[in-house]
Amino acid sequence: MKNFKPNIDWQDKVIKINDLYKSFDSNHVLRGISLDVHKGENIVVLGRSGTGKSVLIKIIVGLLSPDSGAVNVLGKEVPALSNPELRELRLKVGFCFQNGALYDSMTVGENLAFPLKRNTPGITRGKVKQMVETVLDAVGLSQTLHQMPSELSGGQRKRIGIARTLILRPDIMLYDEPTAGLDPITCTEINNLINEVQHRFNTTSIIITHDLTCAKVTGDNIVVMKEGRFIKRGPFDEVFESNDELIREFYDYNFIQ
Numbered sequence: 586m587k588n589f590k591p592n593i594d595w596q597d598k599v600i601k602i603n604d605l606y607k608s609f610d611s612n613h614v615l616r617g618i619s620l621d622v623h624k625g626e627n628i629v630v631l632g633r634s635g636t637g638k639s640v641l642i643k644i645i646v647g648l649l650s651p652d653s654g655a656v657n658v659l660g661k662e663v664p665a666l667s668n669p670e671l672r673e674l675r676l677k678v679g680f681c682f683q684n685g686a687l688y689d690s691m692t693v694g695e696n697l698a699f700p701l702k703r704n705t706p707g708i709t710r711g712k713v714k715q716m717v718e719t720v721l722d723a724v725g726l727s728q729t730l731h732q733m734p735s736e737l738s739g740g741q742r743k744r745i746g747i748a749r750t751l752i753l754r755p756d757i758m759l760y761d762e763p764t765a766g767l768d769p770i771t772c773t774e775i776n777n778l779i780n781e782v783q784h785r786f787n788t789t790s791i792i793i794t795h796d797l798t799c800a801k802v803t804g805d806n807i808v809v810m811k812e813g814r815f816i817k818r819g820p821f822d823e824v825f826e827s828n829d830e831l832i833r834e835f836y837d838y839n840f841i842q
């Protein structure tokens with residue numbers, strides 16, 4: 586459970602998705618998805634493999650176009666944006682890749698400085714140094730500044746990946762399977778870090794996962810996705826209190842497999 590009260594503005598919808606459809610030929614992946622995400626909220630999208638979670642995220646950042654429906658992110662209608670407008674939007678929507686996506690030939694510090702230098706022309710070396718130190722401190726890994734990614738554990742790589750997204754101070758963080766492939770203790774650390782980011786930087790987050798513990802610990806609200814639809818939404822305890830057969834099935838699946 587969170588040891589702080591999230592600062593959520595329920596009047597401010599930073600993501601508004603309405604009746605979204607997306608198919609690939611005869612594969613009807615999204616079949617009428619609607620979702621509001623509020624400023625400062627951590628929302629978890631829970632669903633089994635292949636239900637369309639990644640397709641949804643790609644539509645949110647304009648990497649895929651929907652067949653129909655509306656997608657508004659930070660006040661912009663995403664499908665209508667030009668390429669330069671999309672690039673601008675993507676600076677405000679940070680995507681945390683599953684593997685951290687670090688450059689193996691650069692030190693941790695260089696990996697963190699890279700997006701900052703590329704996206705902030707004219708930034709001084711002093712400012713870069715200060716921002717790198719701040720995000721490294723935020724993820725609890727100040728001591729790794731001069732290390733190479735190959736010297737880090739899987740959990741540390743994830744943390745540095747999160748720091749690299751965070752350094753551009755996005756309004757929205759998208760976490761793709763943040764705890765996949767990690768041992769339970771490291772999972773707990775990553776879950777705590779996701780909450781710490783919410784608390785310290787007041788970001789809005791979408792967390793895609795099939796890890797129920799991650800959903801429970803990080804999510805202010807959960808949506809459960811099945812076959813391209815949201816079959817349930819609400820706080821974790823409310824969703825999983827349900828006697829709905831589809832929800833039980835998901836719950837059992839998590840513990841059996």
Ligand SMILES: Nc1ncnc2c1ncn2[C@@H]1O[C@H](COP(=O)(O)OP(=O)(O)OP(=O)(O)O)[C@@H](O)[C@H]1O
Nearest residue numbers: 609612614632633634635636637638639640641795
């Ligand atoms: N670019 C694409 N072209 C064709 N089919 C695609 C494309 N992207 C995704 N799909 C299909 O859409 C469906 C949903 O895929 P998606 O990656 O969103 O699933 P997911 O819920 O994120 O699964 P996982 O948890 O395994 O990552 C799959 O059947 C996939 O094959």
